[in-house]
Amino acid sequence: MKEFNYKAFYDRVGVENGWNFSKVVSLTEGKSVNLFSHVVEKAKGSEILLDIGTGGGEAALSISNSVLLLVGIDCSSGMIATAMTNLEKQKKENVRFLLMDATRLDFPDQFFDLVTCRHSDFSAKEVSRVLAQDGIFLTQQVSENDKSNIKEFFGRGQAYGIPQGTLRKKYIKALQSAGFSNIQTFESNVTEYYSRPEDLIFLLKHTPIVPDFGERKEDFKFLDAFIQTHTADKGIETNASRFMLVAHK
Template sequence: MEENSFYNKVGKINGWNFDHLQVTTEGIAKEISQEVYQLCSPTDIVLDIGTGGGERLLNLADSVLLAVGIDLSQEMIKKAQNNCTIQNVRFAEMPADNLLFPDQFFDVITCRHAPFFAKEVERVLKQGGTFLTQQVSEGDKINLKQAFGRGQAFEIADGTLKERYRSAVEDAGFDQIQVHDIEEVEYYQRPEDLIFLLKHTPIIPNFGEQEDDWIILEKFITEHQTEQGIKTNTKKFLIVARK
């Protein structure tokens, strides 16, 4: 409930679009959007679980027959529907553990930085279809979490979520499962870019509400300021599974 409340708040303000942030990265890594573009064909029906404001799904629309985005957050879906002017895209408020679609309906299912339930994904995916999920690892933004002494999955061993989701996908009956780690150095160009990130993601829970948060952030910026920007890291993983 706390998480859903957070995403409803973000949905009202921003959807899930961080494109205006000034941030550069070092490193070459697989990204789910690149994988999906290469995979999809004009006859495919695609489902995006945890679609947020729908920005990435809308970018995919020209490449597929039908694109459907779902999210548990009512405000995120409102934002997605307001963003949508494309005929072959639909958005709906729906929980990931009870997908209201027929069996074997989708050719491709994606899930980016959101919970999913592997058995439901397997049920609504066509035989021969592909499921792709990109998730945030426990080691993401680790220097920020260490500075604040708290954070998203801060005290959980790195790799725990990856193994849990890989195992769930395997148990659901998928084969040809590939797992890719995604690690990059990030440089936020301005303090306001970093502040926006912290305000609109759960990296540091309730950022700004604790008395020392702004003092800690100011010290963090001073200690991690480089010529390229304010330095932190991104750590994610990508699972690609074929039914």
């Protein structure tokens, strides 16, 4: 299978939608990890926060009142364009969005009190460099067994076939090597029910759960069979698996 072009995918999705999934009607059973709830709990209102992989800025804007200054970066020009549009609508004066590569952060040493990264890759060394002493880094990531029944049905998908915990162990090792200590781990695996086929289709078209979804002629045949097999009273059933790391410098 050809390598999936994640950058081109995110640029396209960034322009079309950002990370706005408010159109999707779904029900979640179980308690999921929530990175930005942790940020709100820890913030005192005087912090400068860097959000890596900010996407369309929807989540960052929702917590911007909890900090003094929030800077969101993304490597996708499409995502940043959507973030700037969202910022203009909300008129938040303490938020900035910048196009930037997470492996080369163009900020001074120890500039930020908090650094967050949600569902995006990061450089532990760069995070450590720009984070102030006693600062906190929080990252939430998609676990390997997320949407497991969908990926099994299609025979392909994000992290398909990779053992559960592989990414978590990789990031913990990188953070330890970068000088972080007291790394806390939180994990969740909740059940999701999508109300209508179009809700699930929207999700698959705007995330890399099944790379290139819809571009293969058999995809919608597989989807129809999946929906028939996994529809319960509450909707079309799948799972959402996440882990979160909270690391102190």
